[in-house]
Amino acid sequence: MKKIVTPITDEAINEIAVGDMVYLSGYIYTGRDAVLPKVLELIESDGLEKAGINLQGSVIFHTAVSPAGVGPTSSNKLEIEGSIPALSKAGVKLHLGKGELSSKTIEELDKYNSVYAVIPPVTALLESKTLERKLVAFPELGMEALHLLKVDSFPAIIAAAHGKSIY
Amino acid sequence: MTMKQQEMIINKIKDTLVRAGSTFREDQKEAYRQAIKKETLPRAKWVLETILEDAEVAEKNRSPLCDDTGIPHVFLEVGPNKSVTGADLEAIRLGVAEGLRELPGRPMGIKGDDKQRLDQSGGLDEDSAGVLPAPILIKQVEEDVLRAHVLMLGGGPAIRGITHRVFHKHSVSVVTDEIVKRASEAVALLGCSPCALSVGIGRSQFEASSLMIEAMVYSNFAVQSDLEKKITDKVNESNVGPLGLKGATSVLATFMKVGPQRASGIRVVCMRPSCCFEPRMASVEL
Ligand code: SF4
Numbered sequence: 001m002k003k004i005v006t007p008i009t010d011e012a013i014n015e016i017a018v019g020d021m022v023y024l025s026g027y028i029y030t031g032r033d034a035v036l037p038k039v040l041e042l043i044e045s046d047g048l049e050k051a052g053i054n055l056q057g058s059v060i061f062h063t064a065v066s067p068a069g070v071g072p073t074s075s076n077k078l079e080i081e082g083s084i085p086a087l088s089k090a091g092v093k094l095h096l097g098k099g100e101l102s103s104k105t106i107e108e109l110d111k112y113n114s115v116y117a118v119i120p121p122v123t124a125l126l127e128s129k130t131l132e133r134k135l136v137a138f139p140e141l142g143m144e145a146l147h148l149l150k151v152d153s154f155p156a157i158i159a160a161a162h163g164k165s166i167y
Numbered sequence: 168m169t170m171k172q173q174e175m176i177i178n179k180i181k182d183t184l185v186r187a188g189s190t191f192r193e194d195q196k197e198a199y200r201q202a203i204k205k206e207t208l209p210r211a212k213w214v215l216e217t218i219l220e221d222a223e224v225a226e227k228n229r230s231p232l233c234d235d236t237g238i239p240h241v242f243l244e245v246g247p248n249k250s251v252t253g254a255d256l257e258a259i260r261l262g263v264a265e266g267l268r269e270l271p272g273r274p275m276g277i278k279g280d281d282k283q284r285l286d287q288s289g290g291l292d293e294d295s296a297g298v299l300p301a302p303i304l305i306k307q308v309e310e311d312v313l314r315a316h317v318l319m320l321g322g323g324p325a326i327r328g329i330t331h332r333v334f335h336k337h338s339v340s341v342v343t344d345e346i347v348k349r350a351s352e353a354v355a356l357l358g359c360s361p362c363a364l365s366v367g368i369g370r371s372q373f374e375a376s377s378l379m380i381e382a383m384v385y386s387n388f389a390v391q392s393d394l395e396k397k398i399t400d401k402v403n404e405s406n407v408g409p410l411g412l413k414g415a416t417s418v419l420a421t422f423m424k425v426g427p428q429r430a431s432g433i434r435v436v437c438m439r440p441s442c443c444f445e446p447r448m449a450s451v452e453l
Binding site for chain 1: 230293295358
């Protein structure tokens with residue numbers, strides 16, 4: 001098992017290959033279809049810093065954050081997959097979710113040296129590996145707001161990297 | 168019904184719902200252990216081990232197996248000398264609400280009138296108990312018992328499940344081949360595999376869906392009929408694998424209930440690709 005720690009560097013991404021089983025630790029953002037288009041608007045309007053968001057070397061986990069815990073939603077939903085190129089360009093190094101992505105998205109990931117990993121929907125296990133959780137932006141979206149989690153060894157598999165896909 | 172009796176039913180249903188949402192049954196754990204032994208692809212093996220580890224942590228902490236905690240479905244068995252009153256049903260409803268708060272269930276109930284609930288403009292109910300249970304199914308049984316089964320049915324299998332007729336052409340294989348075809352496509356799209364296929368075959372959409380639930384209620388991963396085994400083996404040939412990442416284990420078992428049929432050219436088949444945590448069910452005698 002490889003270990004990945006945030007913030008993720010370009011060098012670390014270069015050492016990752018499709019099919020690698022990894023443990024992910026550090027701070028990770030959460031967001032899904034409701035909030036990711038809003039984060040894209042912040043990128044466009046140069047509003048990330050003011051909103052307290054730093055995407056350099058970051059991870060975005062496609063999940064809601066509810067009292068039940070966290071777990072991946074399908075990353076190929078229009079708003080989620082559509083956010084991947086712009087977020088990668090803005091510094092996101094790892095997108096974490098589930099399901100197959102299109103070949104176009106895989107190319108875009110490669111262009112910005114970013115990767116996609118899938119994580120099993122193992123909520124109880126993830127809860128036991130979550131050290132902190134904090135609301136960052138868009139509180140009106142409730143469990144779909146942008147959150148930041150501090151995690152220790154989230155299990156994942158690299159599903160798309162360097163133009164290649166596991167599917 | 169006395170207050171004490173009502174409280175007893177509420178508490179039993181509450182506890183059963185929490186167990187359903189947080190616990191694998193022994194036959195389910197064993198099915199995973201066997202699948203782990205058989206898998207040769209390291210990442211498929213690893214996914215299965217991670218799911219089993221999740222089940223162990225969830226059981227220990229009585230916390231949700233998955234953050235999609237599901238929609239509660241209650242199935243009642245009623246023996247010859249038992250009865251179910253409106254007060255019993257109300258206590259069951261209250262028990263479900265308490266169970267959802269305790270688990271806790273994901274607060275995903277949509278508020279508002281018909282239109283608002285359709286387009287989600289009514290907003291989310293922040294109370295976990297805002298997720299109302301599906302209509303209760305009642306089955307007459309020979310055993311003299313009043314027993315409740317609580318199932319927590321996730322959204323993924325609801326998206327990929329199909330209830331549709333099959334023209335049987337007087338052949339069992341025509342029906343099972345169609346189930347295999349529908350299931351193979353559904354399992355590939357589900358993502359949260361390995362699945363347990365839940366199948367009901369009846370004379371109407373309602374009957375087929377009820378039989379599908381009954382198949383889940385009486386399910387046992389270790390007890391498979393020839394037909395169930397044949398469907399499982401055929402769908403596993405698709406090589407979808409755990410989490411859709413390829414491998415031998417796309418389906419762990421099939422649970423099928425064939426009901427009465429009518430003289431006609433069709434059978435109505437309800438096929439639910441139950442995800443890696445389902446049937447997410449626990450039972451209690453009331
Ligand atoms: S399909 Fe099952 S495992 Fe997947 S998110 Fe829904 S409840 Fe969880």
